[in-house]
Amino acid sequence: MSVHLGINEEELKRIKKWFRGYVDSFNTETPLFRENIKLKDAHTLRLCDEILTIGRELGLSDDELRLAEIIALLHDVGRFEQFARYGTFNDTKSENHAELGIKIIDREAVLDQLEDNIKELIVKSIRYHNMVSLPDNEDETCLFYSKLLRDADKLDIWRIVTEYYHRKDGKKNSGLELELPDTPGFSESVGDDLANKRSVNFKNIHNLNDFKLLQAGWIFDINYEPSREIVRERRYLEKIRAALPKSEEIDEIFPL
Ligand SMILES: [Fe+2]
Secondary structure: OOOOOOOOHHHHHHHHHHHHHHHHOOOOOOHHHHHHHHHHHHHHHHHHHHHHHHHHHOOOOHHHHHHHHHHHHHOOOHHHHHHHHHOOOOHHHOOOHHHHHHHHHHHOOOOOOOOHHHHHHHHHHHHHOOOOOOOOOOOHHHHHHHHHHHHHHHHHHHHHHHHHHOOOOOOOOHHHHOOOOOOOOOOHHHHHHHHOOOOOOHHHOOOHHHHHHHHHHHHHHOOOHHHHHHHHHHOHHHHHHHOOOOOHHHHHHOOO
């Protein structure tokens, strides 16, 4: 990307400081609440590392890496208020956490010191991060950062869910399972999506198996080769497959 982005180290530091203060302001209430806040806080910090790793592999400049890091840092900022208000991370049972995050960034004037075009780029990358697919009428720079964020986000969510599926203590976290029932089988439309090598539409998710298959299907929505390489190294798909029932029907559609 050759666009001049002009984000200095001071800006990045200021936004990081804001993020810390904002997240820490939620550090109250019940253990379940704290656990879920911590989960998204840690997710965000790891995502910053992931986006920098992919960004460096893609040859981004320091300026571009700083912008990528800000996008990673702010992408899920709506998650904290979402859980505080609704007690769930399920957008369909509460509200779109990307849009909620954008409202918070606006309300707290987090990006007001940045140039308008950069502010817009950050806001759009956040807006697009949880959409089933990216809009095709966006400019190249915006799509580049949106794709970078979506790759990094998936890498870390894969980490969270695969660690969870293979956890030793067996403790359930309804926040991570989106309160979905652990019933047998999977939905036909989910199987169709995977068989056709496309990512699964969230509205067709009805049980935990569907949700695991949706997570496997993210591989069709990975944009950059360095991200794909990390998926292979960490054996994420193999780990998700191992958390699903042994079934020929699943073997047939599973993207391995
Ligand atoms: Fe998100």
